[in-house]
Amino acid sequence: MPEVRNCKRCKKIFMYVLGPQICDECKKREEEDYEKVRRFVKDYPGATIQEVSAATEVPTTLIYRFLREGRLEVSDESPITLQCENCGVRIRSGRFCIECSKRLARDMLNAGRSLNDVLRSEVSRDKDNVGLRYLHGERKDK
Secondary structure: OOEEEEOOOOOOEEEEOOOOOOOHHHHHHHHHHHHHHHHHHHHOOOOOHHHHHHHHOOOHHHHHHHHHOOOOOOOOOOOOOEEOOOOOOEEOOOOOOHHHHHHHHHHHHHHHHHHHHHHHHHHHHHHHOOOEEOOOOOEEOO
């Protein structure tokens, strides 16, 4: 359900539904900034984050966000560095390295399976407890 909010960038009021808390005009400007950064990094793969920011006039915080979101990737030779949020190894894009991503996915799958098993056992236990009960807990089947 849409809500009225203030844009995080320009502070104008807008109807917020999902995603970044910025208005449509700022989203458009952000996409233009992304394209400038993407082209610059492609043309100058050895540029530092400060050089990219100065040449494109895009703040370093936004460039890092593009990298963390996985929308932008730097080359192996790039001096721009990101670290896996779990183990600290150098990564080119995103939040986690491949190994940590695999481990997190496996852990989430296992947690989902465990939850599914718990729910199944509760459902089967509830089926066994069908019938009338007296106050002292004895069961009388229908």
